[in-house]
Amino acid sequence: MHCGKYIKSQTVKLCIVVLHIDGIRSPLASRCYSHAKVETDEEFDARWVTYFSKPDIDAWELKKGMNTLIGYDLVPEPKILDSALRACRRLNDLASAIRILEAVKDKSGPHKDIYPYLIQELQPTLIELGISTPEDLGMDKL
């Protein structure tokens, strides 16, 4: 997204607002005038898959990772979630596994097509690890 488009006098304020939200399309940590190398989506995904794949990941790291991930302006890719669910399995933490599913459903916001897609992609993992979805448990209703 070319930032020069926003440099008009009445929308300079808007540009600053947009820059302060990590919501600029594709690269996550991008500032219009920085010379820093921009991480691609694939690199970002790979980094997070690696994070959750640590064999001796501990409960704190799992929570911290998930909370950080949820803070971004994106819904995590199925491969990242797969890695996180396997980390939950290693930690014997079924509660967190189900919570992760609830979290990504919430992250999708008004976009109702994202969650069904994620469940579809994660189905083999959910079956293998024996994870019930919130819908299976009736936890999606108030």
Added chain:
Amino acid sequence: MSLAKPAMRGLLGKRLRFHLPIAFALSLVAAAAFKYGVTEPRKQAYADFYKQYDTTKEFNNMRDAGVFESVRPTGE
């Protein structure tokens, strides 16, 4: 039938890029509407009232009504 991959990144950014300029514009419109619908007519009403205001006549009316402490009504 398997679902296609939807857009999953930058959803908030997209929403803000759409809604913030509109919000900004609507706020300016609201401010302008209030200024020209309320404050300017109000200022004009005051100006019109005081254009033809006879201070001496009104003072004497108030004086005769007995609302002052510093001056008694005329004739007392």
